[in-house]
Amino acid sequence: MTAHAYSPSLFARTGTVSAVTLAAVGGSLLVPGGAPEAHAAAAHAAKALKVAASKKGAPYGYGATGPSSFDCSGLVLYSYRKAGRSLPRTAQAQYNRTRHIAASSRQKGDLVFFHHGGQVYHVGIYAGAGKIWHSPKTGSVVKLTKIWSKGVRYGRVG
Template identity: 40%
Template sequence: MSHTAHIPSHRKPRRSASKMAMRAGVAGGVLGTLAVAGASGSANAAEPVTQTLELPTLTADMAVQVAQSAEVTQQAAANYQLQAERDAAAAKAAKQAKADLADAKKKAEAKKKKAEEAAREAAAERASRTAERTTLSASTSTSDSGSGASASVSTGSSTATGSAAAVVSFVKAQVGKAYVSGATGPSAYDCSGLVQTAFKQVGISLPRVSQDQSTAGTQVSLSNLQPGDILYWGGAGSAYHVGVYVGDGMFVGAQNPSTGVVERPLSYDPPSGAVRVL
């Protein structure tokens, strides 16, 4: 055996230079492609795409037109508001006028009803007096036929003195005032209210109603009347009307709602009787 025997080497075989060059070129090409793509992506990201819109230029004429349009709109709104206020006021006025008319009608109806009632009362009073006078006349005629005497109403003394004069003066001062049922003055009276108040002036307290006043004093003949005597119409104790004899054939009484307190001659409505309390 030769001392120079071949011993196997453990080194890897060397690659050829050509193969190594080829692989380096391929790697460089890949890296170059990646670099170009990355650069392109970075460029696209850094430069975003924008779009520009062109707006119309606001000229002086357009500004004037806009201002005028705004003014017209504001004026129209003011006109609408004014019209609405006028309509509301007109509606309120119409409603108030309707209410006033209804109230006026109601008052007119009440006044008419009151006047009609007063007229009925006056008519009933006149009818009652007429019937009473007819009865009194028939009684007087019968009495005269039996006795041959004639009934008459005397004016008696025409001059009042003392308390009678005060009563006469008071009732004459009330002439012209109103007749109100149940009233005792000072602005209105009914018939018995006037008589009661007149005698109260001289300290005499009389009953309130005509029926009782017709029997409050001494019965006197109508042919012997004196100022201050109380006249009554109807029967004593059932009289429906009273007044005060004031002398000279005259009397004062609160007659009815139509005439009020008046001074009349006895012939205007001859009384049925009289009483004297003074």
């Protein structure tokens, strides 16, 4: 949805406009002193992305949730917790908790879920330019990697 600037001439011509009417025509209502929900979610996502990047080189540990080692969902859990958001422990449960979005709508900080059939088996945090921060497997470390599969789903933490 695109935000529209306040137009005194629009209100003068149409009279009082309700928030419902404004939303129905594709506008947005900005409340002084209030942060739009999307802006707040983006701020949390940006912070989670920075936290994940700060863990570059931390070793993979099965079931580990930080602060010195991580598995894939543990890195996501830790990063979003530090950003002020709560997520469940496993990649599948994290997928179930997020708002699912199209690849064309993905933004930095969104979650990238790798799946086989109906089961999610891996998760990372989208870093932009087709890359994710993730903790891939035993013997590896937290790193920035190009997304290697077209079979991914995206989720946004609210």
